[in-house]
Amino acid sequence: MWEPSSRADRIAWLLLVGLVGACSKSEDGAPAVQKKPTADPAAAQKLAEAMRKNDPMPAAARECTPEDYQGVMTLTYPSVVKLAGQPVARDQHENADWINPYDLDHPSVRTLLDRGADATARGEAAAELLAAPSYLVYRVDLVDVGLVFEIKDLKRGIVGARSIKYDRNARLVCVSTFTFKNTKKVSEWGMDEAEKGGVRVNKVVVDKLREDLRLRYLRRLLKLGMPLPPAPPAPEGEAPPAAGDDE
Numbered sequence: 266m267w268e269p270s271s272r273a274d275r276i277a278w279l280l281l282v283g284l285v286g287a288c289s290k291s292e293d294g295a296p297a298v299q300k301k302p303t304a305d306p307a308a309a310q311k312l313a314e315a316m317r318k319n320d321p322m323p324a325a326a327r328e329c330t331p332e333d334y335q336g337v338m339t340l341t342y343p344s345v346v347k348l349a350g351q352p353v354a355r356d357q358h359e360n361a362d363w364i365n366p367y368d369l370d371h372p373s374v375r376t377l378l379d380r381g382a383d384a385t386a387r388g389e390a391a392a393e394l395l396a397a398p399s400y401l402v403y404r405v406d407l408v409d410v411g412l413v414f415e416i417k418d419l420k421r422g423i424v425g426a427r428s429i430k431y432d433r434n435a436r437l438v439c440v441s442t443f444t445f446k447n448t449k450k451v452s453e454w455g456m457d458e459a460e461k462g463g464v465r466v467n468k469v470v471v472d473k474l475r476e477d478l479r480l481r482y483l484r485r486l487l488k489l490g491m492p493l494p495p496a497p498p499a500p501e502g503e504a505p506p507a508a509g510d511d512e
Contacts, residue, residue: 303388304395309377312395313348315435316402326429329439331490333430338397339494340374341365342404347378358414359405363475364424368483369403371494399438401492402429410447412455413474415466419459421452424478428491445485451477 343353343360353360367375376382376390407425411418423446430438446452451474458470486493 301389302392302396303385304392306377306387306391309348309391309394310350312435313345314350316345316400316431317349317351319431319435319437321429321437321440326437326440329428329430329441333439334401334490334492336397337399337401337430337492338371338373338394339401339403339492340370342402344370344374344378345402348374358408361408363479364405364408364482365403366479366482368493369486371397395433398433400431400433400435402431403427403486404429410474410478412452412459412466413471413478415468415471417459417462417464417466419456421446421449424482426482428486441489441491443485443489445478445481447474447477448481 340348343362343365346353346360355361358364370378371394373390373393376386377394379386382390403426405424405426407423408414410422410424411420412422423444425442425444428441428443430440432438447455455466455470455474459466483493
């Protein structure tokens with residue numbers, strides 16, 4: 266490390282140190298807060314539009330491997346649609362909020378979709394989204410569980426979904442398909458309760474089966490080695506999903 270050897274050098278060194286110190290402090294003398302980078306949310310919208318245009322056809326891409334999940338930013342397909350500025354088709358069961366849990370959306374995606382977020386927060390979220398090296402979109406394609414739609418269909422049923430990876434320019438990289446079901450115990454309880462009632466299934470049964478499917482979804486992803494983003498704090502008393510397969 267260089268050290269000042271003369272009086273003039275020492276004076277210059279002290280002045281330099283003083284300037285650096287002044288630049289690192291705010292006007293009131295407190296340490297300056299580093300500002301986060303920002304970007305135009307419109308750029309995030311264009312990225313989402315490109316993802317929608319590159320929606321894969323069957324067998325249009327290779328199967329994803331565990332290495333493909335490294336460093337990806339995750340989001341659900343309905344969130345892609347919303348980021349693109351398009352309405353979500355609510356008449357399609359696969360787009361329902363309960364089967365596309367917020368747990369799967371990266372915090373920056375949640376902020377961009379939050380109508381209460383201010384311009385600064387949205388700009389920072391857009392910058393974080395655009396800086397990601399790649400994206401993994403979780404898309405539900407089939408919800409064949411009649412009980413969760415108040416239909417007395419006395420079978421366990423199944424949910425089919427895909428994980429779709431895009432590079433930072435929204436080009437398709439790979440696709441993986443997977444399925445999951447209600448926990449056997451919860452499913453059987455729901456069928457027993459449905460048989461006791463009338464034509465429509467009780468809302469208590471519907472809500473319990475939906476929540477069970479949400480947790481089964483997250484557990485299935487963990488078991489397959491697929492990533493989950495940092496999640497908001499769970500409600501009091503609710504434990505985070507484990508990777509176990511509680512059939």
